[in-house]
Amino acid sequence: MKNVTDSFVFLGHWPSAGSFGFNTDILATNPINLSVVLGVLIFFGKGVLNDLLDNRKQRILSTIRNSEELRKGAIEQLEKARARLRKVETEADEYRVNGYSEIAREKMNLINATSDSLEQLENYKNETLRFEQQRAINQVRQRIFEQALQGALGILNSCLNSELHFRTISANIGILGVMEEITN
Template sequence: MRSVSEIAAPSSDWALAASIGLNTNILEINLINLILVVGILFYYGRGVLINFLESRERTILNTIRDAEERHEEATKKLQKARIRLQQAKVKADEIRINGLTQMDREQRDLVDAADKDLKGLEDSKNFAIRFEKQRAIEQVRQQVSRLASERALEGLNSRLDNQLHLRVIDYHIGLFRAMRNKSD
């Protein structure tokens, strides 16, 4: 029975392998050993490397596709947000204009109400002034009338004697008779 080394390589090959040999000393590696190692790695590692690179390529492509989808979705959301922003600006302008219009209307209403109240107060003041003026004039008339009556009475009392008193009575009696005769 043969050993595993004899099956893998005939004994004549071992002599050749022993003469070539691999130098495992890293500091003494020569160009041939390096090419040999790279060749072995390329030959046996090629499938693994290709599978790894293909898997990596699929992952990258999926990531790019997902990123593009997210970009499209974000672009759509951005567009919708811009539309909503524009609508909000239009609505804000409408609200501002309505507010300014309402403020102007209320200001005019307040000014009109204040003018009306002022006119009412002015009319009330003028009425009060006229009333007080008339009352003051009436008081002055009454006082002047009373003073005139008092002075006249004093003057009559100082000049009135019995003789003058009888003449005044006779005069008035004569006036009454004349008035009565005219009316009959």
């Protein structure tokens, strides 16, 4: 590289009369120098620049392709998430409906069980009332029977004398004896 710059410096010292050389006056030679430099840059830098641009283009295209793939993947994931959301919402609605129907069913079961219990209690109450009524009737009958028996015994005792008493006992013994002969 040093040789190239040395040769340009050396060329700058050549006399300009009758020969080819570089004018080092910047104001006078600026368009020429620029066009020469640009020509050299374009000639030698064209391949490098094309390679850089091609590499950049390939990276940009690769990035775009990756972005497209990522976008497609994100869209697929979004659709899957939406499908899962719809499924979960449907299941939640089913649970909600089933929950409400289960609550209604339990409510009806509780009402029916309470109604059955109340009916059984009513039956027990009625049975208890009938039992107590029958017991009261039996007690009244027994008292009436006891009073009638007391009255009959009182009448019998007042009407019966010892001879009538003796004849009644003898007649009953005779009836028992005849019954005994019939059974044998």
